Amino acid sequence: MNQEFHRVRRLPPYVFAEVNAMKAEARAAGEDVLDFGMGNPDLPSPPHVVEKLVEAVQNPKTHRYSVSRGITGLRRANAGYYGRRFNVDIDPETETIVTLGSKEGFANLAMAITSPGDVVLVPSPSYPIHAYGFIIAGGALRHMPVGPNVDLRTELERAVRHSVPPPLALVLNFPSNPTAQVVGLDFYKEVVDFCKEHGIYILSDLAYAEIYFDGEPPSSIFEVPGAKDIAVEFTSLSKTYSMPGWRMGFATGNKKLIAALARIKSYLDYGAFTPIQVAATAALNGPQDCIDEFRDTYRRRRDVLIERFGRSGWEIPSPSATMFAWAPIPEPFREFGSLEFSKLLLEKAQVAVSPGIGFGEYGEGYVRVALVENQQRILQAARNIKRFMSESSEIVEQARKQAVAS
Numbered sequence: 565m566n567q568e569f570h571r572v573r574r575l576p577p578y579v580f581a582e583v584n585a586m587k588a589e590a591r592a593a594g595e596d597v598l599d600f601g602m603g604n605p606d607l608p609s610p611p612h613v614v615e616k617l618v619e620a621v622q623n624p625k626t627h628r629y630s631v632s633r634g635i636t637g638l639r640r641a642n643a644g645y646y647g648r649r650f651n652v653d654i655d656p657e658t659e660t661i662v663t664l665g666s667k668e669g670f671a672n673l674a675m676a677i678t679s680p681g682d683v684v685l686v687p688s689p690s691y692p693i694h695a696y697g698f699i700i701a702g703g704a705l706r707h708m709p710v711g712p713n714v715d716l717r718t719e720l721e722r723a724v725r726h727s728v729p730p731p732l733a734l735v736l737n738f739p740s741n742p743t744a745q746v747v748g749l750d751f752y753k754e755v756v757d758f759c760k761e762h763g764i765y766i767l768s769d770l771a772y773a774e775i776y777f778d779g780e781p782p783s784s785i786f787e788v789p790g791a792k793d794i795a796v797e798f799t800s801l802s803k804t805y806s807m808p809g810w811r812m813g814f815a816t817g818n819k820k821l822i823a824a825l826a827r828i829k830s831y832l833d834y835g836a837f838t839p840i841q842v843a844a845t846a847a848l849n850g851p852q853d854c855i856d857e858f859r860d861t862y863r864r865r866r867d868v869l870i871e872r873f874g875r876s877g878w879e880i881p882s883p884s885a886t887m888f889a890w891a892p893i894p895e896p897f898r899e900f901g902s903l904e905f906s907k908l909l910l911e912k913a914q915v916a917v918s919p920g921i922g923f924g925e926y927g928e929g930y931v932r933v934a935l936v937e938n939q940q941r942i943l944q945a946a947r948n949i950k951r952f953m954s955e956s957s958e959i960v961e962q963a964r965k966q967a968v969a970s
Contacts, residue, residue, distance in 0.1 A: 574699050579922035583906050587916050598945040601916040603741065603887060603934045607806040607861060610854040616846035620839035630835035633826050634662020634814075638841045641848035642799075642814045649773070650784040658819045659792070661826050664836055666771055666798040666813035669825065671697040672832065673767065673796065673815060676824040678703040682732040685723050685764075689742055689920060689927030694735045694769065706731065709926045711743055712881075717754055724762055734759055737769040739782055742923045742932040743890045744883035746776070749783045756788045756795070765821065766795040771813075774804040774855050777863045778884040786817065796821045803887060805847045806858055811836060812844045862887050865935040865942060872946035877953035880933065889933040891917070896956040900963060902931050912959055913952040915945045 583601060590597050608614075620626050633639070639662060643654040654660055663669030674697035678684070684698045688707040695705055706727050708719045724731060736755070738747045759766050768785045776782055785791045796817040802808040815825055835841070869889065870882045880891040897905045902919035909915050909931075918934070920927030937945065952959070 571700055571702075575696060579903060579919055582903065583910060583916060583919065586907060586910050590910065590914065595914055597910070597914050597916055598937060598941055598948065599916045600933045600935075600937060600945070601918045602936070604936055605803060605806045605808050605887070606936050606938070607858055609807045609810070610805060610847065610850075612850050613805065613807070613843050613847045617839050617843035620842040626838040626842070628838070630838045630841065632829040632833050632835045634835055635838065635841045635845075638662055638845045638848075641845045642816065645848050646784070646786070646816065650787055652784060652786040654816055659822060660814055660816040661822050661829070662835065662841065663798070663813040663815055663829075664833065665802060665811040666769065666800040666815075667693050668811070669813055669815045670694070670767065670769070670798055671700065672828050673821065673825045674698045674701040674703070676828040677765070677821065678732065681729070683727045683729060685720070685727070685731050685734040687735060687737065687740075688924030689930075690735065690737060690924055691741045691769065692923065694737060695924065703732070707924060707926070710740065710745060711926070712745065716747070716751065717758075720755065720758065724764070730762065731764050733765040733767055735767050735769070736785070737771075739772040739776065739885035741772065741886060742888055742918070742920070742927065742930075744886040744888050746779070746782060746885050748780070749787055752783060752785045752788050752791070756785065756791045759794055760790070764794070765818070766791070768795055768797040770797050771800045771803055772886045773799060775859055775862055775887055776885040777859070777866065782885060792817050794818060796825075801844055801847055804855060804858075806854075807844070807847065810840050810844065812840060862935050865937075865939060868939050869933065869935065869942050869946075872943060873949060876946045876950035878949055887935045889935070890920075891931050891933050893929055893931065894953065894956070896953075896960055898929065902928055904963070906931055908959060908963060909949075909952065912955070913945075913948040915948055915952075
């Protein structure tokens with residue numbers, strides 16, 4: 565049987581797979597790869613959360629099926645978080661649902677609300693699920709460029725004006741993965757007013773709400789009065805509490821959209837393992853000083869990385885939020901593009917990063933550098949990059965010859 569599957573055919577080859585394969589080969593050969601590629605937090609989950617998991621898992625009653633919407637206590641804990649952090653009232657019964665990480669929730673909401681041919685406005689560059697969740701669901705995308713020199717309101721107006729049929733939804737992600745861009749509450753007010761006027765839902769990804777370094781803490785879109793009329797916001801414990809493997813997230817907001825997601829999930833899963841949900845409740849309700857500790861660690865790593873990489877010849881703008889730096893390709897290597905540069909950096913300097921093209925066409929010219937190595941490893945990477953930059957003429961010439969030969 566040689567037929568191609570329609571939904572799979574709509575997905576392009578996974579750009580990051582090439583770099584990941586090279587990393588695996590290098591490690592198999594005994595090389596020490598300094599890995600700044602995947603945004604995979606390396607800090608341990610809070611001890612009191614781990615202890616609660618152990619306690620809960622020892623109760624056999626927790627070994628049974630859970631519920632796809634999430635246990636009541638966890639939904640209440642998320643509502644409590646919104647009240648403390650954003651001064652926003654959330655109904656735990658109708659306005660929030662537990663997801664298996666924000667990625668699963670986003671993809672399933674896209675499946676719930678998208679009809680074939682529906683147009684969705686997605687930023688570029690962006691986290692891949694923001695686009696491909698709707699591609700898998702049968703939708704059509706209109707990409708909006710985002711970045712430090714882009715007027716987002718102008719791009720939104722242009723995208724709506726040129727979309728046929730009119731857009732179903734708009735995806736937002738601030739602080740942004742991968743660009744680390746932040747916006748203020750005034751931006752959300754403008755966007756909510758605009759989307760209400762045009763009948764557009766908003767899906768806001770706030771996964772990096774607690775990883776910020778400069779300026780005011782990031783806002784929730786629900787701080788805008790009336791935003792719940794059209795918006796759903798996705799949050800996650802992965803970065804906030806350094807719990808990536810636990811797969812705990814939330815979708816919160818508009819009752820109609822939350823009900824649609826709950827309906828889809830009721831057919832697909834029984835929810836996360838109950839002890840994990842109990843531990844997640846402890847994370848939200850318990851001591852919060854761990855958040856400050858994680859944030860301080862990422863801030864120190866950011867400062868060391870930006871300063872030492874700059875000394876090595878690679879100037880990178882300092883991010884004000886997230887656990888990423890959005891790094892322009894150094895001038896000698898720009899002709900190769902982000903994927904080939906990432907491969908060269910891994911081959912010649914044993915430093916792994918994520919190619920910007922993997923986050924969308926407007927990500928070309930950049931790579932994403934994740935703050936997931938400790939300071940000693942960052943210093944080692946800086947030394948390797950200094951050598952790499954000093955040999956740039958030879959590396960470029962060799963790469964050109966290989967390109968011609970292939």
